[in-house]
Amino acid sequence: MKVSRQGRVWKSALILAFILPSIAVRGLVTRDVVIVVLSQGDPYHASLAQNLRSSIQQQAHEANQVVPIVHLTHEDFPHPGVWTVVPLLSQLYTIHGSNSSWLIFCEGHxxxxLFQMLELLNKYSPTEELFIGHALRDREATIIHHFAFSNDPLQFRYPxxxxxxxxxQALLKKIAYRLDCGDHPDMDFSIDPSHELALYIWENGKGxxxxxxxxxxxxxHPQCASYPLExxxxxxxxxxxxxxxxVKTCSKYHKDRIPVVKHTWAKYVLHIGFYSESKDASIPTIDLGVPNTEHGHCGKTMAMLKHIAMIAPxxxxxxxxxxxxxxxILSVARLRQLLSCFQPxxxxxxxxRYGYNVQRSPQGYNYITGGGGMVFSMATVRQITGSTYCKCPSDxxxxxxxxxxxxxxxxxxxxxxxxxxxxxxxxxAPEYLNPQLPVSFHKHWMVDPLRVYEKWFSKVDQQMEADYLAQKHVEL
Incomplete structure (x- = not known):
């Protein structure tokens, strides 16, 4: 039967309609990507990362595709600065520079x-220097980003x-070359790795x-290639x-800061001590006998831990x-929920976590920045206070x-x-905070701490306290 020219055109169009999408999807396959999970080694976080790896492997198996390489950094890359990404990149290029098109980084949660991710990356060329993520922007210059772009913080995007x-692959090659030539990030402190990595890649406009x-x-949502679990x-x-x-305090702040603590989160705790360099019966404080210092406070904090170890019985x-x-400024309820995932x-x-010299050297170290709160198991307090390794060089x-x-x-x-x-x-960035259930914030400077507590923490603390009192009533 003779087919008209118009019929042949429609037939060709139908064939292309079916073929072209499959060609586009097949342009990038599972073996072309390497996934790097910025994981942690404690049982809870390691389990999250292992579940993610299993999910990726299962997706590939169900589609009869090659399982992509998935690195869990706590298993494969023992380096104190692995969470900042930069110390990984030379090694990743050595391992995968010639056998992959894209490196995908994510966190354990x-x-x-997998296939939405391939579809997304298939829109771009791995031979171009590309850095792709969900962009965050600061609304004002901030201390956590070293007050970068103070004239216009919105101009800079970070993932x-x-x-x-x-x-x-092209960007990884360039960065590996820079690192091999000794061009490391020029900073001692690592605070926010996403902003710092974006700055390093941007290279003052050259990248x-x-x-x-x-x-x-x-x-x-349905179109997501990836998203964080709540x-x-x-x-x-x-x-x-x-x-x-x-609570670490000093006489200078007894009258303005301590009332805020007592009127907010301290209402929901059973055991609390206010540690100072002087006695104040109105609080009351615990006088540690350690003079206050303008900065540092190592002597005071170690004295606090020793006092806690002493009263532990x-x-x-x-x-x-x-x-x-x-x-x-913190939520007791959120902290109680978080700690349910760990063994004391x-x-x-x-x-x-912050880091000192961790991007340049395996001899760098990480630490918990104090303002947001530091949580230790009692077993850790005993080890710290009983160790000769932990004596402050100075107060x-x-x-x-x-x-x-x-x-x-x-x-x-x-x-x-x-x-x-x-x-x-x-x-x-609001987009960073909004998906979270924060545990804490820090500082009263140019904010009303009572309003901060009311907005972020009051409701959940009140609800958990009501549940606690109801349970106590049942027990009675």
Whole structure:
């Protein structure tokens, strides 16, 4: 039967309609990508990362595709600065520079749709220097980003790590070359690795800016190639009786900061001590006999920990010790939920992780920045106070940094949680905070701490306290 020219055109169009999408999807296959999970080694976080790896492997198996290589950094790359990404890149290029098109980075609590990710990356060329992620922008210059771009913070984009981000093979090659030539990030302190990595890649305008991809999502929706899981408690919140809160203060702040603590989160704790350099019966404070210093506070913090270890026999139910500043704003309920995922019987320390010299050297170290709160198992407090490795060089030595050195010497790895915050809410991109259930913020400077507490923490603390009192009533 003779087919008209018009019929042949329609037939060709139909064939192309079926073929072209499959060609586009097949342009990039699972073996072309390597996935790097910025994982942690404690049982809870390791389990999240292992579940992510299993999910990726299962997706590939179900599609009869080659399983992509998935690295868990706590298993494959033992380096104190692995969480900042830069120390990984030369090694990743050596291993994968010639056998992959894209490196995909994410965190342990990221979810990845493998084939949505391939479809996204297939829109770009791996031979171009490309850095792709969900773009965050600061609304004002902030201390956590070293006040970069103070004239116009909105101009600079950096990726939301937990949403996942990708580097092309060409960009990885360039960065590996820079690092091999000794061109390392010019900073001693690592605070926010996403901003610092974007700055290093941008190279003062000589390198690529971040390409925003909305499919790397902040929350789950049907078009997402990846998104972060919201935190969920691992069981019942830890008992109020199991927590001791130690508030570090000084006479200068007894009258303005301590009332804020007492009118907000301290209402929901059973065991709390206010540690100062002087007695104040109106609070009351515990006089440590250590003079106050303008900076550092190592002597005071170590004296606090020794006092807690000393009174521990009278606090037999206490398993967790929380060290907070007098201008730390936190949620007791959220902290109780978070700690349900960890075991206090073993040495353990959690908070917001910073690093010193970790991008340039394996001899660098991590530490918990103190303002957002430091949480130790009682087993850790006993180890710190009983060790000859943990004696302060001076009273004014930075306490959080020295505790990082101390924990490293004791072989206790710091666990990072992004739910602790060293700065104020306005110091973070709203898109970064909004998907979170924060545990803490820090500082009263140019904010009303009562309003901060009311907005972020009051409701959840009140609800958990009501549940606690109802349970106590049932028990009676």
């Amino acid at each position: 990221t979810t990845i749709d 939301h790590f937990a949403s996942g981000f990708a580097m092309s 690529p800016e971040l390409t925003h991809a909305s499919q790397l999502c902040l929350r789950n 935190f969920h408690a691992c069981g019942n919140p830890v008992a109020k009786e199991s927590m001791y809160f130690a 009278s606090l037999q139910d206490v398993r967790w010790v929380v060290i907070a500043d007098d201008d730390t 019987s073993k040495p353990f320390a959690i908070g917001e 004014s030595t930075p306490d959080d940094m020295f505790l990082g050195i101390c924990l490293a010497r004791l072989g206790i790895t710091i666990t990072h949680s992004p739910l602790f915050h060293q700065a104020r809410p306005l110091d973070y």
